Amino acid sequence: xxxxxxxxxxxxxxxxxxxxxxxxxxxxxxxxxxxxxxxxxxxxxxxxxxxxxxxxxxxxxxxxxxxxxxxxxxxxxxxxxxxxxxxxxxxxxxxxxxxxxxxxxxxxxxxxxxxxxxxxxxxxxxxxxxxxxxxxxxxxxxxxxxxxxxxxxxxxxxxxxxxxxxxxxxxxxxxxxxxxxxxxxxxxxxxxxxxxxxxxxxxxxxxxxxxxxxxxxxxxxxxxxxxxxxxxxxxxxxxxxxxxxxxxxxxxxxxxxxxxxxxxxxxxxxxxxxxxxxxxxxxxxxxxxxxxxxxxxxxxxxxxxxxxxxxxxxxxxxxxxxxxxxxxx
Amino acid sequence: xxxxxxxxxxxxxxxxxxxxxxxxxxxxxxxxxxxxxxxxxxxxxxxxxxxxxxxxxxxxxxxxxxxxxxxxxxxxxxxxxxxxxxxxxxxxxxxxxxxxxxxxxxxxxxxxxxxxxxxxxxxxxxxxxxxxxxxxxxxxxxxxxxxxxxxxxxxxxxxxxxxxxxxxxxxxxxxxxxxxxxxxxxxxxxxxxxxxxxxxxxxxxxxxxxxxxxxxxxxxxxxxxxxxxxxxxxxxxxxxxxxxxxxxxxxxxxxxxxxxxxxxxxxxxxxxxxxxxxxxxxxxxxxxxxxxxxxxxxxxxxxxxxxxxxxxxxxxxxxxxxxxxxxxxxxxxxxxxxxxxxxxxxxxxxxxxxxxxxxxxxxxxxxxxxxxxxxxxxxxxxxxxxxxxxxxxxxxxxxxxxxxxxxxxxxxxxxxxxxxxxxxxxxxxxxxxxxxxxxxxxxxxxxxxxxxxxxxxxxxxxxxxxxxxxxxxxxxxxxxxxxxxxxxxxxxxxxxxxx
Numbered sequence: 038x039x040x041x042x043x044x045x046x047x048x049x050x051x052x053x054x055x056x057x058x059x060x061x062x063x064x065x066x067x068x069x070x071x072x073x074x075x076x077x078x079x080x081x082x083x084x085x086x087x088x089x090x091x092x093x094x095x096x097x098x099x100x101x102x103x104x105x106x107x108x109x110x111x112x113x114x115x116x117x118x119x120x121x122x123x124x125x126x127x128x129x130x131x132x133x134x135x136x137x138x139x140x141x142x143x144x145x146x147x148x149x150x151x152x153x154x155x156x157x158x159x160x161x162x163x164x165x166x167x168x169x170x171x172x173x174x175x176x177x178x179x180x181x182x183x184x185x186x187x188x189x190x191x192x193x194x195x196x197x198x199x200x201x202x203x204x205x206x207x208x209x210x211x212x213x214x215x216x217x218x219x220x221x222x223x224x225x226x227x228x229x230x231x232x233x234x235x236x237x238x239x240x241x242x243x244x245x246x247x248x249x250x251x252x253x254x255x256x257x258x259x260x261x262x263x264x265x266x267x268x269x270x271x272x273x274x275x276x277x278x279x280x281x282x283x284x285x286x287x288x289x290x291x292x293x294x295x296x297x298x299x300x301x302x303x304x305x306x307x308x309x310x311x312x313x314x315x316x317x318x319x320x321x322x323x324x325x326x327x328x329x330x331x332x333x334x335x336x337x338x339x340x341x342x343x344x345x346x347x348x349x350x351x352x353x354x355x356x357x358x359x360x361x362x363x364x365x366x
Numbered sequence: 367x368x369x370x371x372x373x374x375x376x377x378x379x380x381x382x383x384x385x386x387x388x389x390x391x392x393x394x395x396x397x398x399x400x401x402x403x404x405x406x407x408x409x410x411x412x413x414x415x416x417x418x419x420x421x422x423x424x425x426x427x428x429x430x431x432x433x434x435x436x437x438x439x440x441x442x443x444x445x446x447x448x449x450x451x452x453x454x455x456x457x458x459x460x461x462x463x464x465x466x467x468x469x470x471x472x473x474x475x476x477x478x479x480x481x482x483x484x485x486x487x488x489x490x491x492x493x494x495x496x497x498x499x500x501x502x503x504x505x506x507x508x509x510x511x512x513x514x515x516x517x518x519x520x521x522x523x524x525x526x527x528x529x530x531x532x533x534x535x536x537x538x539x540x541x542x543x544x545x546x547x548x549x550x551x552x553x554x555x556x557x558x559x560x561x562x563x564x565x566x567x568x569x570x571x572x573x574x575x576x577x578x579x580x581x582x583x584x585x586x587x588x589x590x591x592x593x594x595x596x597x598x599x600x601x602x603x604x605x606x607x608x609x610x611x612x613x614x615x616x617x618x619x620x621x622x623x624x625x626x627x628x629x630x631x632x633x634x635x636x637x638x639x640x641x642x643x644x645x646x647x648x649x650x651x652x653x654x655x656x657x658x659x660x661x662x663x664x665x666x667x668x669x670x671x672x673x674x675x676x677x678x679x680x681x682x683x684x685x686x687x688x689x690x691x692x693x694x695x696x697x698x699x700x701x702x703x704x705x706x707x708x709x710x711x712x713x714x715x716x717x718x719x720x721x722x723x724x725x726x727x728x729x730x731x732x733x734x735x736x737x738x739x740x741x742x743x744x745x746x747x748x749x750x751x752x753x754x755x756x757x758x759x760x761x762x763x764x765x766x767x768x769x770x771x772x773x774x775x776x777x778x779x780x781x782x783x784x785x786x787x788x789x790x791x792x793x794x795x796x797x798x799x800x801x802x803x804x805x806x807x808x809x810x811x812x813x814x815x816x817x818x819x820x821x822x823x824x825x826x827x828x829x830x831x832x833x834x835x836x837x838x839x840x841x842x843x844x845x846x847x848x849x850x851x852x853x854x855x856x857x858x859x860x861x862x863x864x865x
Contacts (some may be wrong), residue, residue: 050756235723245711252706254692254721
């Protein structure tokens with residue numbers, strides 16, 4: 038540790054980023070996706086129809102929009118289980134406003150705003166008061182949806198203005214729905230945010246060791262708060278799309294989405310304990326989940342069997358590398 | 367005299383490393399054997415073999431002349447070998463008595479634990495080592511020193527013949543260390559064989575009867591402490607003579623860089639004030655718990671002081687976060703390297719650039735080429751040993767992780783660098799390198815604060831020493847007044863000048 042003698046030269050990298058990518062989790066997952074795609078196209082003659090594939094994308098687009106922000110949140114070592122309840126609350130707010138005669142821009146603003154407020158509430162409790170995120174968001178999961186139930190009971194909002202249907206039912210060009218395009222845009226935005234910015238780097242640092250990150254001059258609590266805000270915002274976006282697609286709001290809207298979102302994130306290779314993962318992994322995982330659901334749907338497999346298969350897929354893909362290593366020993 | 371425990375030609379390899387290449391070790395009843403060696407010499411590996419955690423690849427273990435094996439931790443414990451670790455492995459949520467008797471509690475009817483008998487026996491054991499602890503107290507409410515006592519009582523309860531003490535004094539205060547020495551004497555009198563591992567030479571010379579030296583996984587020598595001196599032991603450890611452990615170079619002491627006045631915290635420290643100059647190494651000495659680290663962490667924006675002002679140069683700076691401290695030019699190399707230092711899981715270059723991302727990035731976007739350039743420059747300056755800059759910091763040795771942390775801070779071009787126990791737990795060779803580097807930094811005009819509990823280090827490196835006691839500055843010494851006696855007197859609160 039001497040300053041006057043020049044230390045030996047340390048190479049920047051030993052493995053090129055490409056070689057690393059080829060051996061990564063994401064590469065394995067991509068193979069799985071391709072395999073499922075091929076299997077599906079043999080299993081059903083309707084699978085390769087572009088319009089059918091486009092329809093199938095609605096299976097995952099809304100969940101994936103939340104999954105991008107959730108991935109960053111989980112990489113930073115937190116989690117938000119209230120996302121589906123944020124959808125319910127945001128949808129309820131929009132429904133009530135629509136009933137009162139609000140037009141489309143106001144509805145969208147309210148949906149996103151509700152998402153941001155819910156995210157801020159979670160973030161304040163977690164980053165501001167230092168409460169564990171899993172407990173806080175289990176609480177707000179009941180709280181947010183509970184408000185919807187109080188407002189709506191067994192009623193539903195079904196009166197939405199005409200133009201509002203575009204977000205969930207409109208097409209930008211040919212088979213490319215508004216949701217699919219938004220999914221792609223958000224994938225790029227979040228990919229850049231996580232992998233190419235200082236903010237993303239800080240997210241990884243916090244997830245690996247929050248104390249050391251703080252001792253390195255990173256504003257840990259501010260970044261955690263912003264991540265909750267982003268997750269809330271994305272839930273608001275998903276609420277706009279889902280409400281628009283269904284054309285109605287019931288308090289049970291989006292029930293169970295939080296677990297599917299977390300499944301997507303974990304399947305995408307994000308460490309549930311934080312510290313590692315990627316947005317492209319989540320993108321591929323979204324396709325894998327969408328393809329499996331769609332393929333099984335074409336084969337008339339009932340929904341409950343589908344969720345069993347998704348569960349087995351998650352366990353299988355995660356256990357596979359470990360089993361492989363054990364077998365080679 | 368025949369040894370209680372005798373190891374011969376012990377071999378142990380890990381993927382890519384030969385940790386032990388045929389070492390030997392003998393422990394005698396009623397004697398303290400010091401195991402000495404630099405970090406990486408194989409001390410912890412031998413402890414893990416003795417406690418049944420690792421299995422040797424070759425060699426023999428004999429207990430009282432009979433060859434045996436320790437396939438499990440339980441087997442080692444049954445053979446009467448027990449270890450008291452640096453961070454004691456006990457159960458925080460259980461009581462003192464439960465900790466002492468876990469695994470061999472006295473049983474009553476129906477095979478249930480006989481609580482009364484257990485607590486009575488625990489009381490007797492604790493009394494035999496003069497430990498004033500309640501058997502039903504919860505362990506988490508006790509200090510580290512008391513936990514050591516519990517661990518020792520546990521060792522006695524299983525009638526251990528061999529007690530391994532791995533850096534037992536590392537986290538103890540002055541008074542607690544004295545008590546530990548008394549305890550070692552008690553154990554000796556009971557005929558226990560003690561293996562004592564420590565980096566502190568004064569301690570080894572004080573309590574050990576015999577020594578065994580390892581170097582790079584090999585046995586170098588053994589003998590009676592009475593037959594060696596410090597220089598000979600150091601030479602055995604490092605394989606060369608370390609002439610200058612404290613290579614303090616004369617530095618040009620310049621203008622004040624950091625002025626702290628009336629610095630107070632509701633519970634940790636009060637009315638701390640000092641001035642630090644350019645090119646100066648200012649030592650902070652005191653007992654554990656005197657509030658030194660707390661003052662430094664407040665200066666670094668980790669904890670918030672209630673009163674007081676900080677001036678950098680002539681400018682008053684408000685520091686309420688680490689980011690503000692770094693911006694003001696104050697950086698802190700923490701004592702707890704594992705938890706607060708390096709971000710394990712991130713590659714080396716990302717660790718180095720973490721506080722400097724504002725400079726290497728553009729418009730919030732990362733620029734890899736600039737990051738690698740910065741990391742390359744500073745890791746080379748610190749002579750880091752690593753396979754590549756893309757390597758996970760967690761895979762580096764402790765000393766190299768420390769280098770990454772220091773490189774990270776130097777890359778921010780600080781004005782004040784605070785080093786909190788910079789050489790704690792690192793071997794003598796690396797120690798000299800850290801000291802050399804500190805000297806170099808001061809010579810280059812940086813202002814250095816060194817918090818240290820080792821008197822030779824403080825006296826050898828610092829231009830000036832501030833002694834803290836119970837959250838306040840007790841005394842300040844410079845020049846000829848910097849003597850071990852003065853420092854200790856001020857730290858423990860004895861009035862009057864030493865002769």
